[in-house]
Every structure is written in C-alpha cells, then in structure tokens.
Amino acid sequence: MRELQKTGRIGRIEIDLHSKNDRTNGSITIPTSLDRVSTALIAASVESINRVGPCSAKVNLERIEDIREARRKVIIDRAKEILHRWNIESMPSVDEVYKEISDTMKVGKVEKYGPEDLPAGPGLEGAKDIFVVEGRADVINLMRCGIFNTVALEGAKVPDSIKKITKERNATALLDGDRGGDLIQKELLQVTNVKFIGRAPRGKEIEECNCKEINDAIEGKVSVSELKEGKPQQQQQAPPQPPAPKKVAIPQPPKIQVPDTISQAAKALVGTLEAVLLNEKLELIERLPVSQLAEKLQQITGVDTIVFDGIITQRIVDIAADKSIKRIVASRISEAVKPALNVALITFQQAIPPA
Secondary structure, three states: OHHHHHOOOEOOOEEEEEEEOOEEEEEEEOOEOOOHHHHHHHHHHHHOOOEEOOEEOOOOOOOOOOHHHHHHHHHHHHHHHHHHHHHHHHOOOHHHHHHHHHHHHOOOOOEEEOOOOEEEOOOOOOOOEEEEEOOHHHHHHHHHOOOOOEEEOOOOOOOHHHHHHHHHOEEEEEEOOOHHHHHHHHHHHHHOOOOEEEEOOOOOOHHHOOHHHHHHHHHOOEEHHHHHOOOOOOOOOOOOOOOOOOOOOOOOOOOEEOOHHHHHHHHHHOOOOEEEEEOOOOOEEEEEEHHHHHHHHHHOOOOOEEEEEEEEOHHHHHHHHHOOOOEEEEEEEOOOOOOOOOOEEEEOOOEEOOO
16 A cells, blocks of 8 residues: 555545544545556455554445545536526526516607607607508507508698608608599599509508518509509409599597596507407506407406507407406497497597596
8 A cells, every 4th residue: 555655546645533431433535546346445444454553453334435426516516506597697587588578569659740740659769761652550560560651641632741752752652452542543643753653452541550461562562654554453352433532431439527536547558569458447457568468358457448459359348348348449440340348449539638
C-alpha cells in the first residue's frame, strides 16, 4: 500500500479511533483511484488484518463508495436548483404570457377620415394602395385579417372624400356579394376612380367573411376597365332589379333606453373588438377579447348583460338564452339570428341613455 501511495494510486489514509473499557473502535477511510477490481482486492486485504501491533484486531468492510457518482449527484441536484431559480426569475407568469398573446390580437381602433368622419383603418394615411368597403363593420373585419389601409362608404351615396381619395390612390373596392353590393358597384363605377372591384362570395357580406374568403376576393378582383367592357366577375351576378340605395327601404330600428352604465360601456368599446360582462347590478365581471366571448360565456355564471364590439350571432344568442342572460348589446345583429324570447338584442345605434 506504501508503494501505491507513492505512485498516487492510494491517497491519504484517515483513521478515527475511540477507546472505551480497554477496547478501541474506529473507522479507516482509504481513498483510491484504482479500478473496481483492484479496489475490491485492497478492501479484501484490509479485512484480512487480524492484529495491529501486539493487539488482536478485526476489520469489517462498511461500504465502498464511488465519490465520482456522489459528486455527479451533487452536480445534478445543484443544476436542478439553478434551473428552478432561473425559471422563477426569468420565465414570464401565465398572466404575462396571456397579456402578450392578447396584445398581438388587438388591431387598434377604427379611425375617422374626411369631413364626413368616414370609418377608416389606421393604415389609410400615406398608403398608396387602399381598399374601399361598404361599412364600419367591414373595416373592422379587414383589420382582423391584417388589412389596415381601408375606408368605408357608410351608405349608398358615395361621399366626396371617397371620390377624392380614389383619384389620388390606387383603390380597390371590396363589396358584399348581394344585391346591395351590385348597386354600390354600379354607383362606384359611375362617380369614382376605383381601379379594381372585388366581391365577397355570393350571399355573404365582407364583414362576415373569414380571412381566406377576403384574400380570395382580393386575388379575384377585376379591373374596372374590364368590367366596363363587359367581362363578368367570378361570382354569379344578381338579376337586374330597379336601382335603389342599399338598405334605405329598411326602417330605422327603434331607439331603446338602457341604463347609463350600459350606454357608457358601449361608447367605450367602439373600435376595441372587446366585450364586457355585467352582473345583475350592472357591475363589471370581466373584460375580454370578442374572440373569446362564446367560450367564456359557457364557463361563467351570474352574467346579466353582455356589451361587445362585434356582431350578435346565433351562437351567442343560444348561449345567452341557455345561461339566462337578459340583454345583449353589440355593434350589429346578424340578419340570420332568430331572437330568443328571454334575451333582448340591442345595437349600439339603438341604445340610448335614460332621458
């Protein structure tokens, strides 16, 4: 063993002894860098010792410990501790992750253009190529799809601001796939300088289209010169009917008095694409993106009134009726909705505060 110590194969041998009642007990620690076989031989040799000086002795092997394995375990435990602390200090919380993702879904507020205060996307100013749509809801839907260089007619009569901007910019009109869209297309061809016309699928409105349908309408646009030459568009044209302004024959919806809390909430939500849920006392329960509204309504209870910047669909009405929600106030009601007996459907235009 001395030879092995000289070559460094065995390290410093430590002996800890305790004497009591003429008996001496203790422990011997022998560090070694030998392989497993040689280490086992050393252990067996030490166990064979039966005398130390003039005294009888007995040596028992307590354990053989691989300190490299022990050190490896210490390193692993420390690495776990470091990683855990790192996660706590640097990883964002669930709320932070939710907020970051939600912020990417927000598209900003609808702006105003021209002396007529026409609804417009925030990217209209300075854009060389623009899209002319029929109404404010169309502007919002295009913003959801990442198209911000938009402006709305807001009626069958073409405003002077539209006539002016179509002379200055490369304008494409995106119109509904119904009779109203046919009439507005005819008017635009007569009084504006739009370069292209794109149409929603037959029977659908731009505000109801998904992003794929909107992109298809843009890709399938036809130049005004081709339309004037008689080239048909890619959708079935409506049969000729007497010209009439879009929807002017529809009577204006009656005004409905609502509590001031609801009226103020409706004004604050315009252009935000968000919703608020109110309890029976008209106290705020939660504010959330409109895209999450249907799912949230299925999970929550105690809602009395919903106010949101969007379209009231049949799905929202059905959920509200099932959850005993008394009132839904939104920017628009889809024409396909069948009203429920126990749910009042009110548009922002209808809602007025108490006198």
